Each structure stands twice: as C-alpha cells, then as structure tokens.
Amino acid sequence: MQVCLSTSMNSFPKHAHSLLSNFNSPLELKQAHALLIKTNSPLSLLPAYRVASVCALSPDFSYAHKLLTQFPEPQIDVWNSCLKAFAESDSPSDAILLFSRLREFDLLPNGFTCAFVLKACTALLDDKSGRIIHGFIEKLGFKWNLVLQNMILNFYGLCGEMGTAWLVFDSMPERDVVSWNVMITHLIKSGDFEGAYGLFSRMPERNVRSWTMMISGCVHCGKPKKGVELFMEMEKMGVKANEVTVVAVLAACADLGALDLGRRVHEYSKRCGFGRNVRVSNTLIDMYVKCGCLEEARKVFDEMEERTVVSWSAMIQGLAMHGQAPDALRVFSMMIEMGVEPNGVTFIGLLHACSHMGLIDEGRRFFSGMTRDYGIIPEIEHYGCMVDLLSRAGLLQEAHEFIMNMPIRPNGVVWGALLGGCKVHKHVELAEEATRHLAQLDPLNDGYYVVLSNIYAEAERWEDVARVRKLMKNRGVKKTPGYSSIMVDGVIHEFVAGDDAHSQANEIFGMWDQLLAHMKLRGYVPNTSVVLLDMDEKEKEKFLYRHSEKLALCFGLISTQPGVVIRIMKNLRVCEDCHAAFKLISTIVNREIVVRDRNRFHCFKDGACSCQDYW
C-alpha cells in the first residue's frame, strides 16, 4: 500500500497528497478516486468522513452511493455522516434510499442513524418512512434517548398527526423543555390555541423559546393583547428577550396599535444591538406603519444596512396604507434600480397603493407587468386588488367582467370588493349579484349583509332592508359592533356608539358640544344619510353625534396636552360624517388626528385627510 502511494506521489507529487486528503468538492473527490484506481491503491486511503460529507454534496447520488457501498470495512459512523449530509441536502429522499441498503452491509443502525433518517423523513413529511423509523427506535430500545423522542414528536406534529404526537408525548418516561415546546408549537400551528396555552401554563420550566413561541402563537391566533400580557409577565420573571421575542412582541404591538410598548421594545432592541437584524427591522417598519407613524417607519427603513424584498414590500405596503401612492411607486422604482427582485407580496402592496388613490392605469400596468416582466403568476389576492381598484373607481361593469374572466375561482373577498364599489357608486343590481355569490361563499360574514342593507337604505328601499335583516337573523349572523379605542397614559379606553359608560362621559359630551358650535360656524352640516335607520332627522343627528370615533376623539382632546398627536383605532371603517367632522376639528384644535380603521389610515391635518377623501 505504501509503495503504491509513493508511486502515485512520485507521478503526481504536487496534487496527490492534497487530492487524497483535502478534497472539498465532488469533482476533487472524483479526481482522488480516479487517482487511486490509476495507481491501483485501496479505497481506504481516502478519509472516510470526508468521503461521506463530500459524497452528499454531489448531485450525483449514484456515484456517492457506489463509493460508499464499495468502501472497505463498512462503518456505521461513515454511513451516518453520509445520511446526515443527505438528510440536510436538497434531496433528503436519498438518505432514506441509503438507509434501506444498510442491512445488505450487516450494519446495525444506532441512535444517530435513526436521528438522521428521521430528519430526512421530517424534511419530506414522509409519514410512512417516519413510522418505520419510529418502530425501529422502539425496537432497538433507543426510547431512553430524549432527543430522538423529541424528534419523533416534531415529526408527527409536522405531518399534522397531533393524535399520534399526543400518544408519544403522554408515553414519554421523561420530558424536557424541548418536548413541551415542540408540542406547543404544533398545537398552535394546528389552530388549537387553548390546548397550547393549557400546556404552556402547566410547563414545569420555561425557557425564552417557550415564551417567544407562546407570544408569537398569540399573534398568529388573533390574540395580540394576550401576547403583550405574556411579554410583560416574561419580563417580570426576569427572562431576557432575544431577537425572536422582539419580533413576536412587535408583531403584537402592530396588531394592537400599541405604539408606547412598540417604542419601548424598539429602544430595548437598540440597547441589545438587535438593530442590524433584518427581521427585527422589518417588523419595526410594520409596527410603526400600523401604529400610524409613517415617518418613523421610513427612518427605520432608511437606516437599514441590508434590506430584503420583505423590507421593501413592507415599506411599499406601509405607504399604500397611508395613502402615499406616489411614494410607494417611487420606492418600488428604487428597489428595482438596486437589483432587488420583487415577489407577489410586493405587487399586492403596489396594487393596494394604486387602488387607494384611484391610479387605474398604473394598477393595470403593474398587474400585466408582474407576469410579463417578473414571471410572477397573479394569485387570488392580486385579483382581489384589481377588482377593488376597478370598483372603487366606478368601473363596476369592467370589474364584473374581470371577475367572470378570472382563471381562478373568485372567493368572498373578490365579490366583497365589487360589493364595496357598488356601495360607493350606488349600484343596486350588481350589489345583489355580488351578494348572491357571497351567500354561497361566505354566508356567515356579517359585513356583506350590512353593506347590502346600507345600499338598500340609501335607496330608501326599507322593505329590502328589513328583508336582509330577517335573512341575517334566520342565518344566525350578528352585526359586529363598531368600537373605537384610544390609549392615554398607557391605558386603552374603548368606546361604542352612544357610550355613556365612561367615567368622564359628561366632559366628553361637553367637549363635543363645544366642537359642534365651532364646526357649525365653519359650515358643518351633519350628514345624516350615513344613519341607515328609518328614523326622523333629529334622532339621526343625535345618533350621529355619539359615534364611537367621535367619543374617542373628544376623550383624547380632554385628556392630552395641546399639540400632541391623537391616535384612534377603529375596528370597522370610518363613517363619512366622522371623516368630514375630523377634517374640520383638526383645524379647530390645531392637532394632527390619526385614525386607523379596518384597513387603512386617515391622517387628519390642517383640514385635510391623507386619504384625499378616496377610500
């Protein structure tokens, strides 16, 4: 053997040594292999671990496989290295293929073997092979291995087999924090929030991951308030938040519009040096956007050293939500100039921007350009944006034709967008058609019945209004009550229409009376047409003056210092009368009023709104 090697060293003095021990690529390995064959040297001259790992880098599985099966004195460790590499490669199924040949070589799998094959099964979501490995692990007595058990739990969770995951979890002789965390994460993903929270409450010990998972789980399950509460509890217990925790709690702040906490977390994040983390910055952009602070979002965006397509898309979407379509389009141009490839979400933001500002031609161009120039196939969301764009602009027939010609089946949102346009442009027939589809697609969504009933009310078709109400009652659909909230000194105050339950109700009503007097001097006429109830004018006015957003605004005015920006959140859309009133009030009190409604922002300043009355 030594002779052969020295012969080869003499023939290829410079490359031989390096080739035989330092190969790092499949090509170099093939050259080294060829050298051994040429010099009649044994394969064992190649270091086994290196063979295994480089084999797995090769797209040529059969070559790797051949080399491994020819290897003298097969060792399970060498196979394991190869299995690991294949499990982590682009074709994890090769790991399973390799595993199936172990028996031919009289090799007994050990715990690592199972771990790597299980990893491959997990990557492939191959529950058949996974079950075989699970059986294997039990048969071979690796049950004591907690890591393997946790991997099995994770595997069943990923395959969506929570029943089996519970069986494994319940039968585990001991569990560590990972076992609990794995169960919680999959319960959240399967939509069982209560189950996940139940486990979280019962955990014997929690680490920062447990807290983070639960906070982000709250956000994903639509419980951002609970997420914020958990974050506070976590802080109280002295658990230090990391980048991932910061992302989770910022997402909760974004959903809640909790600017104070969002700012505090931003400061904390800077102190901890998380500022360079792209995901943290992306979430900060979104948080500031959704808390109505476009300038601060822009500042975070501008200061980023590295931006991904998500950063650009979040900024475009933010500008769209704030009615800054020209800026959104400029940011898109910058993105393209910098060579960042847009994705489907980028175009949702762009179409959203166009739709909210009535930029019909630009919207049409983006819609056709996304496939032509960037190869992105429009999805249902893009069609939804287009229907919204056309319907808002009053092109209702075109929107209808667009829906009829869609290559994918329109969903409730698409017909809902047409219905919204019918409300603005008072088109009863098309509204009825849209509602017929919506009754099939989304029969329990109260919003659509309410819009149709409002369309009839505006046309003074009270019998039809009554008919829709009856339909809602028969189907058990209830109207979501509208409410507005405002945060003062860290406390959220919520108001519903006609609310007199607030401890300062009298001062709130007094403030409204003062404002009303000023507004009337400036030509305000209450727009009672938005009160869609069959009652007399005076009653309607009284009703109008107690809208939840007006109450929240008056409370904001009596409880904050002059000049401070007032931020209000509303769960539904702002009504037309409140919109007109807020424009006037912004001049009377010389304040900026930011209202976040169901799907966009209205920034009232000096008698105008950032939406330019197009919403």
Next chain:
DNA sequence: TTAGGGTTAG
C-alpha cells in the same frame, strides 16, 4: 441529532 421570527387584497 430536537423546539421559536418579518411584508399579503376587503
């Protein structure tokens, strides 16, 4: 060898 994170139409 095991668990957590960002933008998404009305």
